[in-house]
Amino acid sequence: MNRRQWINTMAVLGATVATLASPLRVLASLRDGFKATTLEGALAEVLHGLPVEESDRIRFKIPDIAENGAVVPVTVSTDIAGVTAISIVIANNPNPLTSRFELSADVLADVSTRVKMGESSMVHVYIETRTKIYTTAKEVKVTIGGCGG
Amino acid sequence: MAAKVKMRGKIKAGIAEVKTLMPHPMETGTRRDADGALIPAHHIETVTCYKNGKQVIVAHWGPAVSKNPFFSFKVKDSVPGDVIKVSWVDNRGERSSGELVLK
Amino acid sequence: MTGRLLVLPVAWCGAMFVALVGGEVQADPEADRAAFRDFYAQRFPDVPLSEHMNGVYAIDANARSQWLELEDFPLYEIAVDEGAELFEVPFADGAGYTDCFGGAGVRQNYPYFDQDSASVVTLELAINQCREAHTEAPLAYDSRDLVTLVSHIAFESRGAVIDVATPATTAELSAYSAGKRFYQSRRGQLNFACGSCHVQLAGNRLRAEILSASLGHVSHWPVYRLKWQEIGSLHKRFQECISQVGAVAFALQSEEYRNLEYFLTYMSNGLRWNGPATRK
C-alpha cells in the first residue's frame, strides 16, 4: 500500500466513522432533505458542496416503463472505491429525495429497493465518496394501470 | 406491535446477499380515505443493519419508498454463522427488527 | 308503493329470459375446453400453454422482468405468513381447519359442484362451512383473514394440477353453462364481455395494457395487485373487471361469480395451481 492509497483508505474510514458515529447530526439535516419539495432543495442535502461528476461506472437498474408507479424496483451498484453513501432522487416526485443509504466498508456498493413514482420522471442516482460525487440518471415512464393482469 | 422484518440471505464467494421485506403501510401523508380525510404520514425513516452486532449499512427513507418496503444489500467477508440484524424506526417512533443467521 | 306494481312484470321478464336461454344451451364442456386451448395455442404459438398461468408475463417481456424482480421477495409472502398462523388457531370447540381439510394443501379440491346444495362450492365457501360446522362465525368475504387463509392454502398447494371433474349431470351442466354464458356476455356501457378482452383481444394492447389469456386466469389467486396495494381475491378481481366495463358488479361469492369460477377453472384443467402471485 503506497502513501496515497493509505491516505485514501484513512479518508474513507474517517468519513464512514463520522457518518455512522454521529447519526443525529446527519439525520437532522437529512430529514430536511426528505421534506424538500424541489430537486434543488433535495440535492442541497445530498451533495453538500462536493464536486459532482457524471459516471458510466454506475450500474443503475430501473425499468424504462414502470408496471405500476407504486412499486418500481431499483438496483444501484458500482465498482467505484470508497463509496460512503448512495442517494436516489426522483425529480418529479412531491419530495424528490426518496432514499439515502450510508455504507460502511463492510458492505459492497450494491443496494436494491422499491420506490413510488407519482408520474414519469428522471430518476437520479448520486454515489458519494469523501471527495467527490458520481451521478447518473435514467428516464422512467409511468403508465397508470387500467385493465391489467 | 409492528410485524417482524422478513429476511433471507445466501453467501456466495464470501459475500452475503441479504434480502429483507418489512411489513409497513408507508403512508405518504397525501392520500385521502373514503371520507376525504387526509391519512396521516406513517413511514419508516431509518433502517439500521448489523453484522455480528456491528453496524454495516443504514438506510434513510422518505415516504416514497413503496409500501411493505424491500431492501437488499451485500455484506463482505461473510461466513456461515454470521448474524445479520435489521431494525427500523418510523416517524411515529414505532420499531421492529429481524434477525438471520447466515448459512 | 307504485314502484312495486311494476316490479312484478319486470321480474317475470328477467326470469323468462333465463328460462328460455337455459333451455337453448346444449353444453359440451370437453369440446369447449379443447376449443379454448386450441384458440390460445394458435394465438400464442410461442407460449407453452402451461406458461399462461403467469398471465400477461407469459407474453410481455418488459412486464415479465419487473415481475421477476418482485418475485425476488414477493409482497404476498406477508399474507401467506399471516394465513399460516391463522390456519393453526383452534376453534372454540377445540377443533381446527385440519379437522375439515386434513392439511393445508387442498386448493386443488375447489371449486367443485356440490350435488346436495346444487351449487358450486369454492374454497372460500368451504372455509366458512368448516367454521360454521365448528360453531365459529363465518368470515366476511372481503376480510383479510379469509384472503390470507386462502393465500396460505394456495401456497401449500403449489404445483398441484388443476383438475375439475367434467360437468356431467344436468345440475352441473347448468352451473357450467351459466358460467360460460357470463363469460361470453357483453356487459356495461363499454359493451365488453370477459371474452372480448381475454379471447378476442388477448395479446393486444388496451391503452397501455397487454391483455392476458383467460387460460390460467384462476390458477394464481389470491393476488397482491400493485394497483390495490394489497392482496385480494379472484372474486374481487371479477368485481373490478365488471365495474371497469361500466356494469354493476355482483357480490363476492355470488352465484354468478362462483359459476364463472367453475367454468374458468374447468377451462384451465391440466395447468397447475401457482398462487399466490403478484400482478400489476
Add this chain to the structure above:
Amino acid sequence: MKIFMHDIMHLFVMAGFIAIVAACSPGGVSDQSSALVEAGVEITPLEMAENMYQKSQDLGFAWRATAELIEASKVSQQAGDMDAAQSQIRRAMALAEASIAQAEQEAVDWQTRPPFGP
C-alpha cells in the same frame, strides 16, 4: 328426425323470445305506467327510472352510470334544482333502456362468440 325436432324447438324458442322482448321493451313498461296513471295511480319519473334500473339489475345487466344518475337526480331534487334532476332522470332512463336492450341482445349473442362457435 333429431335435427327436425331441434329446429322446431328453436322456432318455439325464438317465438317465445320475441314475445318476451316485446313484453319487456321499454314501450311495454311505458304502456303499463300510462295505464297506471289513467287508473289514478301516480308514478313519478324518478320511480319510472328506478323501476327500469331494477329491471336491468334483475336481468344481470345493470350499468353503474344509471345508478349514479338516479342518485344524482335525488341530490338535485333535494337541492331544488328540478331542471338538473329532470335531465338526470331522462339520461338514467335512456341508459337503463340501453342496458335492457343489451341484455336482450346478449341473451342470444353470447353463444356465437369465439372460441366456442355454433
